[in-house]
Amino acid sequence: MTCLNTFMLKAYLEDKFSLRMQQNIQRHLETCGSCQSKFEQYLDDLDNSNDEAEDVWQTEATIQNVIDKLPAYPMNVLKPIQKQPVQINWKKRSVDIVKKTTIAVAGLAMVVTFGTAVSPTFASYMNGIYASINPSEITVxxxxxxxxxxxxxxxxxxxxxxxxxxxxxxxxxxxxxxxxxxxxxxxxxxxxxxxxxxxxxxxxxxxxxxxxxxxxxxxxxxxxxxxxxxxxxxxxxxxxxxxxxxxxxxxxxxxxxxxxxxxxxxxxxxxxxxxxxxxxxxxxxxxxxxxxxxxxxxxxxxxxxxxxxxxxxxAMKTVALNKELKTPTGATVELKEARFAPTATQLEFSNSNPNKQVVEGFRYELVDEKGTVVGKWDDMIESDELNHNLNIISMSHGASTDFTQKWQPSKRFVHTYMPLDPAKNLTMKLDAIYTGEKVSSQTKLSLAEPEKNPKKVDVAGNQITFKPIIMEEDEENTLFDIPLEAILAKDIVGLPERWTVKDENGNDASIAWLRVNKKENQDGTIKLEGKLDVLFDKKDVKEITVVLDHVIKENKVDWEVPIKEEKK
Known part of the structure; x- marks a missing residue:
C-alpha cells in the first residue's frame, strides 16, 4: 500500500470512511512524515483553489452540513444564530472551516509535530468535550x-x-x-x-x-x-x-x-x-x-x-478474566482482562486461533448490577453511531486490517470506556461475533470499451452489481469511481473496506476502498449502496479486475462474563 494522496485526504476530510478505516489511516499517519506534509499542502491548495475546486465547497448545503456538526461553544462564531438568510462568501468560509475544524469535521488531525498524526473521530472529539457525566454512576x-x-x-x-x-x-x-x-x-x-x-x-x-x-x-x-x-x-x-x-x-x-x-x-x-x-x-x-x-x-x-x-x-485495578468462547463456526475469542484506571476503563480481547477463523469484530454491552448499560461496542456500525458518552474512540482499537498489508488476522482488540468502578458488579454481554468468510471472486471490467450496462455477479450468494465506471486522469494517476450495489446473503453483514484491484498486466491499484451506505431489508438481509474508489499510480489502464476474497458474517452467540475484583 502506497502513501496517501489527494483523493484519500479529501475522502477522509469529508468523513467518508468508517471507524475501522479511520483507525487504519491514523496508524499509517503516526509515522509517515510524507503524508503529514501532503496534508499541509492540501490545505494550502484549498486557499488557492481554482474555480473547479470552488464548485466543491461553495454550496450552502455542503457548508451547513459541516456547521451542523459544530457545537455552539466554543466555536459559536461559525454557527449563525439568526434564522434569516445572510449573504456569505461560502468559498472563504468553507476554507476557514476546513482549517479551523478539520478534526471536528473528519476526525482528522494529521499532526506533524514529533512525527505523529492521530486524532479522535469528529464525534468522539466533540462529544468528548461537551458530554455531561453523571457522577452518581462513577465512584472511584x-x-x-x-x-x-x-x-x-x-x-x-x-x-x-x-x-x-x-x-x-x-x-x-x-x-x-x-x-x-x-x-x-x-x-x-x-x-x-x-x-x-x-x-x-x-x-x-x-x-x-x-x-x-x-x-x-x-x-x-x-x-x-x-x-x-x-x-x-x-x-x-x-x-x-x-x-x-x-x-x-x-x-x-x-x-x-x-x-x-x-x-x-x-x-x-x-x-x-x-x-x-x-x-x-x-x-x-x-x-x-x-x-x-x-x-x-x-x-x-x-x-x-x-x-x-x-x-x-x-488506584489502577487490573482484573484477570481469561474467559474463552469457542463458537460452533470455529472462531475462538478470549476476554483476557479488564483495566480500571483514573482516566479510562479498558477491555482486552484476543482472537486466540486466528488461523482457523479470522475474527473481524464484536457486538456487546457492559451492564452494571442494576442492568444499566455503561458501555457498548459494535464493530459493524459507523463511529458517529457510537455512544461517545461511553466510548473513548481515540484509545480504542479493534477489528482492522494492517494499512500496509493484505487482509491479515487481527489478534488483539482493546476497547476503551469512561472510568468505571471496579467494585461494581459489571457483566460483559456479547451477542455477536463478526468473522471473515473466505470467498473467491474476480470480475473483469473493460475500460477500452466501457460497460454500458450494469454487470451482475453472484459471490457465494451475495448479489453484487457493478455499474458503469467513471474515470479521471491527471498527469500521473488514474482514478476510477465504480458505483455498486449489493444484496448480501443471510447472516452476511458487510463487505471489506479494502479490496484488491489489478490492471491488465496484474499490477495492483495503490488504493481500492469501498464506501457504502447500509440498510436492512424486510427479510433481514442487508442492502449496500455506494462505490469502490480505485487509484492507479499510472495512466493508460485498459482493463481492471476487481478481486473479492472475503465477506463479513454475523455469528449469533450468547456469552456473559462477570467482571469484578476478587475479594482478598
Whole structure:
C-alpha cells in the first residue's frame, strides 16, 4: 500500500470512511512524515483553489452540513444564530472551516509535530468535550489533587470524558510552570497520568498576556516529520534521568499526539508503548520538553515536568478474566482482562486461533448490577453511531486490517470506556461475533470499451452489481469511481473496506476502498449502496479486475462474563 494522496485526504476530510478505516489511516499517519506534509499542502491548495475546486465547497448545503456538526461553544462564531438568510462568501468560509475544524469535521488531525498524526473521530472529539457525566454512576477512590482547580482547566477545553472525570476525582495534578523568552511565555498548567496514558495541558502567551495557538498552528505550517527536532524534543525519563525508550523506537524521542484545546494545547502519549512486565513503570517520572521555536520566534522554552505515578498506580485495578468462547463456526475469542484506571476503563480481547477463523469484530454491552448499560461496542456500525458518552474512540482499537498489508488476522482488540468502578458488579454481554468468510471472486471490467450496462455477479450468494465506471486522469494517476450495489446473503453483514484491484498486466491499484451506505431489508438481509474508489499510480489502464476474497458474517452467540475484583 502506497502513501496517501489527494483523493484519500479529501475522502477522509469529508468523513467518508468508517471507524475501522479511520483507525487504519491514523496508524499509517503516526509515522509517515510524507503524508503529514501532503496534508499541509492540501490545505494550502484549498486557499488557492481554482474555480473547479470552488464548485466543491461553495454550496450552502455542503457548508451547513459541516456547521451542523459544530457545537455552539466554543466555536459559536461559525454557527449563525439568526434564522434569516445572510449573504456569505461560502468559498472563504468553507476554507476557514476546513482549517479551523478539520478534526471536528473528519476526525482528522494529521499532526506533524514529533512525527505523529492521530486524532479522535469528529464525534468522539466533540462529544468528548461537551458530554455531561453523571457522577452518581462513577465512584472511584478520590485522588490527592485539588479537583476544582483542575476541573476548571478542562471544563470548556478539548479533552475526552476520561481525563475530565479523572480531574473531577482528583487525579489530575495542577502545575504552575512558566518559561519566558523572546516575549513569549509558555506555561504548563496540569498533568494527567496513569498507567494508560499521560496528558499535559498548557498554553502560550504573547507579551500582552494574550493566549496564542502557536502549537496548533505550527504543526500545520512550519513543522514536518523531517524537521521536528529543530523545533521540539520530548523525552520521558525516570527520576534519575535515564531516558525511557519505546521498545520499537530507538530514537529515544516520544511520539506525542498534540491536540487542539481552544487557546490552550494538550499533549498526550500512550503509556503502554513504553512499559510492560519486563520493563515496569517507575513511581516517579520526568517529562523533558525542549521547545526551540514558537511560530516565527526562535528561543528556548525548556521544562522538566515531574510526574508522580503513585496515586494513579495505586488506584489502577487490573482484573484477570481469561474467559474463552469457542463458537460452533470455529472462531475462538478470549476476554483476557479488564483495566480500571483514573482516566479510562479498558477491555482486552484476543482472537486466540486466528488461523482457523479470522475474527473481524464484536457486538456487546457492559451492564452494571442494576442492568444499566455503561458501555457498548459494535464493530459493524459507523463511529458517529457510537455512544461517545461511553466510548473513548481515540484509545480504542479493534477489528482492522494492517494499512500496509493484505487482509491479515487481527489478534488483539482493546476497547476503551469512561472510568468505571471496579467494585461494581459489571457483566460483559456479547451477542455477536463478526468473522471473515473466505470467498473467491474476480470480475473483469473493460475500460477500452466501457460497460454500458450494469454487470451482475453472484459471490457465494451475495448479489453484487457493478455499474458503469467513471474515470479521471491527471498527469500521473488514474482514478476510477465504480458505483455498486449489493444484496448480501443471510447472516452476511458487510463487505471489506479494502479490496484488491489489478490492471491488465496484474499490477495492483495503490488504493481500492469501498464506501457504502447500509440498510436492512424486510427479510433481514442487508442492502449496500455506494462505490469502490480505485487509484492507479499510472495512466493508460485498459482493463481492471476487481478481486473479492472475503465477506463479513454475523455469528449469533450468547456469552456473559462477570467482571469484578476478587475479594482478598
Amino acid at each position: 477512590t478520590k485522588g490527592p489533587y485539588n479537583a476544582k482547580q483542575t476541573v476548571n482547566l478542562f471544563d470548556k477545553k478539548q479533552t475526552d470524558i476520561g481525563v475530565k472525570k479523572a480531574a473531577e476525582n482528583g487525579f489530575v495534578q495542577p502545575l504552575d510552570m512558566k518559561v519566558t523568552d523572546q516575549g513569549l511565555t509558555m506555561e504548563i498548567n496540569a498533568v494527567a497520568a496513569d498507567p494508560l496514558r499521560i496528558m499535559i495541558l498548557g498554553s502560550v502567551k504573547d507579551s500582552s498576556g494574550k493566549k496564542i495557538p502557536s502549537f496548533w498552528k505550527d504543526q500545520f505550517t512550519i513543522i514536518t516529520g523531517d524537521t521536528v527536532n529543530e523545533f521540539r524534543e520530548v523525552r520521558l525519563k525516570d527520576k534519575n534521568g535515564k531516558v525511557i525508550t519505546d521498545l520499537d523506537d530507538k530514537s529515544e524521542l516520544m511520539r506525542w499526539l498534540p491536540l487542539p484545546n481552544g487557546e490552550n494545547f494538550a499533549y498526550e502519549a500512550r503509556m503502554n508503548a513504553y512499559f510492560n512486565e519486563a520493563n515496569p513503570m517507575p513511581d516517579e517520572l520526568i517529562l523533558e520538553m525542549r521547545v526551540k521555536r514558537l511560530t516565527d520566534t526562535k528561543g528556548t522554552w525548556n521544562f522538566d515536568i515531574p510526574i508522580d505515578m503513585r496515586p494513579a498506580k495505586a
